[in-house]
Amino acid sequence: MLGWAEWGPPGGTPVLCVPGAATTRRLGFGATAVARLGVRLISVDRPGLGASTPAPGRTFTDFAEDMRAFARLRGLGRPAMVGHSQGAPFALACAAVGVAGALAVVSGADEVAAPHFAGALPAELRGLVDLTAADPGAAEELFARFSPDAMWDLVMTSSPEADLAVYREPGFAAAYRAALADAFAQGPMGYARDTVLAMGRWGIDLRSVTAPVDLWYGELDLTHSPDQGAALAARIPGAVHHRVPRAGGALLWTHAEEILGALLGRLPSP
Numbered sequence: 001m002l003g004w005a006e007w008g009p010p011g012g013t014p015v016l017c018v019p020g021a022a023t024t025r026r027l028g029f030g031a032t033a034v035a036r037l038g039v040r041l042i043s044v045d046r047p048g049l050g051a052s053t054p055a056p057g058r059t060f061t062d063f064a065e066d067m068r069a070f071a072r073l074r075g076l077g078r079p080a081m082v083g084h085s086q087g088a089p090f091a092l093a094c095a096a097v098g099v100a101g102a103l104a105v106v107s108g109a110d111e112v113a114a115p116h117f118a119g120a121l122p123a124e125l126r127g128l129v130d131l132t133a134a135d136p137g138a139a140e141e142l143f144a145r146f147s148p149d150a151m152w153d154l155v156m157t158s159s160p161e162a163d164l165a166v167y168r169e170p171g172f173a174a175a176y177r178a179a180l181a182d183a184f185a186q187g188p189m190g191y192a193r194d195t196v197l198a199m200g201r202w203g204i205d206l207r208s209v210t211a212p213v214d215l216w217y218g219e220l221d222l223t224h225s226p227d228q229g230a231a232l233a234a235r236i237p238g239a240v241h242h243r244v245p246r247a248g249g250a251l252l253w254t255h256a257e258e259i260l261g262a263l264l265g266r267l268p269s270p
Contacts, residue, residue, distance in 0.1 A: 001052060001053040002052045003024070003045040003052045004025050004043060004044045004045065004070075006040060006041065006042050007028050007031065007034050007039075008034040008038070008039045009038055009040060011040070012040035013043060014040045014080065014138045015039050015040065015042065015079060015082060016042070016044060016067065016070075016080070017043040017084065018088075018094075019043055019083065020084040020085030020087050021086035023182075023183055024146070024179050025045050025051070026175070027176060027177055027179035028043060030260055031260075031262050032257070033256045037257070039260055042074070042079075044067070044070060046190060047062075048186055048187075049182075050185065055189060056208060059061050060089060064096070064115075065101050067132050068099045070270065071099065078100060080100065080103070080263050081100040081104070082106060082252075082263065083103065083104070084108070085108065085224060088110075089108075089111070089225075090194075090199065092213075096204050096206060096208050097208075098210050098211075103213045104213075104259050105214070105215040106216045106259060107218065107249040107251050108217075108224060108225065109224055109228060110229065111202050111226065111232065112125060112129055112226070113129050113133060113199060116231060117226050119202045122178070128199055132200045133200060133201075136200065139195075140189075140193060140195075143188070144191075144192040146188055159223075159250075160222075162246065162247060163220075175211065206236050207237060213236050213238070214240045214259075214262055215229040215239060216255070216259055217242070217244070218243075218244045218246075218247030218249060219243050219247065223249060231254065
């Protein structure tokens with residue numbers, strides 16, 4: 001079973017959102033932009049998070065096929081997609097097998113296990129990548145020690161001031177923390193499996209992506225990608241790389257209209 005939430009006009013242009021790490025369908029974005037642009041925004045929980053049934057041992061391919069079935073059952077065709085933070089590789093897996101009609105990767109988690117990043121990672125992250133490669137089961141057990149409060153503390157201690165101004169806003173903070181609690185409602189294993197997949201080699205054939213892809217990173221964002229998505233963009237045919245001045249990792253909320261507007265413009269004509 002997959003859980004999802006929708007915003008915007010029911011007859012609007014479908015946009016599937018793949019949420020970031022340890023969050024769920026409960027954390028939307030761009031309410032004003034969604035209404036103004038006529039977007040039917042649909043956010044889907046990954047297995048084991050929120051309302052979606054756990055699926056131990058799942059893969060990126062499994063997720064892409066889930067989204068293919070979801071789009072078919074909901075009559076979405078090949079929808080536009082947004083992959084945010086840790087949701088980025090899951091969305092790229094969808095694009096690689098033709099599920100997405102266009103894709104925006106926003107503050108996307110990069111393939112940190114890729115060889116070209118071997119010397120660029122901080123020691124702690126390098127250790128997690130090495131553990132995931134050597135013993136995925138042990139890595140999954142380690143990531144399963146996280147909790148909603150631990151995730152909140154991690155975000156608040158590792159984000160630049162530009163992002164903290166967003167995250168500290170009382171309404172946003174309440175919504176974010178509610179989404180974190182929802183992500184762990186069935187326990188930590190959904191988040192743990194996501195993180196093992198994201199920290200390991202992805203095994204996604206990015207060269208097979210034919211849909212238009214835009215990658216969005218803030219110039220102050222030093223956590224999602226060692227090079228702010230430059231190498232990742234170069235691996236995807238025709239991808240457009242956006243580096244937003246004076247912005248951090250909260251682009252999904254600070255630049256929603258720009259991102260969604262560009263995404264809609266990349267969809268093929270009906």
